[in-house]
Amino acid sequence: MLSLLTYAKTYKKELILGPFFKLLEAILELLLPLYMAKLIDEGIKSGDTQQTIKMAMMMLFMSLIGLVCVIICQYYAARASQGFGTELRHHLMKKINALSHSELDAYGTSTLITRMTNDINQLQLALAMLIRLVIRAPFLSIGSIIMAFYIDTTMGIIFIITIPIFSLILWVIMKKTVPLFKRVQQKIDALNETLKETLQGVRVIRSFSKQPQSEKVFDTVSDDLATSYQNVSNLSALLSPITGLIMNGAIVFILSAGSFQVNTGHLSSGEVVALINYMTQMLLALIVVSNLVVIFTKAFASATRVEEMLETQPDIVTTEKEIDDSWENTPLVSFNNVSFQYPLSRGYALKQINFQLKKGETLGIIGPTGSGKTTIAELINRSYDISNGEMTLNGIASFNYPTGKLRQHLGIVPQKSTLFSGTIKSNLLMGNPDATEEMCYSALELAQCLEFVTALPEKLDAPVLANGNNFSGGQKQRLCLARAIIKSPDLLLLDDSLSALDYQTDWLIRKQLRSVLPDMTTIIISQRLSSIKQADHILVLDNGKQVGLGTHDELMKSSDIYQQIAAAQDEKEVH
Structure with missing residues (x-):
């Protein structure tokens, strides 16, 4: 988790001055009970009105100074935490954009959204609390013990005894809650995924009248998240009442022992009040510590998930080698026995694909659904890297082509x-x-x-x-x-991107592209024979295999699958 603090390095001033002003406020707060004791013993008890007013004014002045310190600290904490969150989101988004499609597929959209929003919000809150309370709460706890010993050694021992009891309870609850908070974040991922699927498929759900089933699935996931939250919240909620029970028991003991020492003259009434104030301060500080434990437990779980993303190394490694970026080489695109297997998939999506495409030529790709047409476009775009064989772009092996430079030459119109x-x-x-x-x-x-x-x-x-x-x-x-x-672009990839158009509009677009941009190389992926019939080359795929390559006339003689596609489509609509 500490490694993420490097993203707050531009806010060093806030990280230093914020805790410093909070420390000043804590020092002033520790001095107040001493002045209260003097007000009681030297002012009220002695009937000295002037001393009473003097001590009261001193306490008011210290409180105002403390208020100013708190406001400054709050400002620095807000500035640093929000800036840290902004910087972290920027780097996380940069990392997400650098990941290949295989990593994005493995993570899934829902968890990426959760890590970008909920997890970073938890880290922002943790940093704000780090600046505002991490120094103040322990300082008040330790300072209260020291001041108790300063007033009376016996009373100081009471303060010391309460610390290990509280620490043991704190450790037990932390051990139970950390795994539960990690599980809660996973449940949030599942809820986001269900919500995304429901919203994206709302038209399908309505068309099949499946609203009750969809609501039932969402309610199940939502209730599962609520149950996980309740389990971890029930454990975390034990901290405050247990802390209050321990500290209030100690206060009762101070009052009992203090009344005896007042009677014997070892303590004054003002000192007993001061001890109670110090015990209350330590009580409140320890309650803050217990709340901080909950916040930092959540932040620790979130930090693990964010660090996992930031440390993920992309499968596709880009280089910055000096290359011929003119896009004038021949062939412009070449597949030589290219095979490809999607991550976690058992079979090959493409097997032994071979073709060459020169500048200004048009390649049509056709085949049944699931035959690997879109996969070829993904490989050319380097969304994935090939598994076997050799693919060259502008005469350069795809592995050696920087993705940033490559995509400057591509124009892609995806299926969706x-x-x-x-x-x-x-x-x-x-x-x-x-x-x-x-x-x-x-x-x-x-x-x-x-x-x-x-x-x-x-x-x-x-x-x-x-x-x-x-x-x-x-x-x-x-x-x-x-x-x-x-x-x-030098290479235009149309991935079944004219399917929603009528045949006439489809034909007009292809005609315009040929006449206005004759030097542009084009790859048209389509289910329509009419869209690719005039292409210089037509690649026919079936179940990831290349079963035909040639012109329309050649394939009508040599490819059975191409002939079947042609027979299945209305020749009157083929231009």
């Missing part, structure tokens, strides 16, 4: 159309931040979405809801295509 909340223009600028309005309109025209965009009152500034939910499926696909085109 994803738009981000903002405007149409902000989504287009993700492809090219320097694009002008003229370039935006040109990309929209190529993607066949100029007509519906210009019909909107705000045009390029038209709002886009999260996931583009205010646009139809076809409109989202075309906007995603425009976002890729505006990048002017």
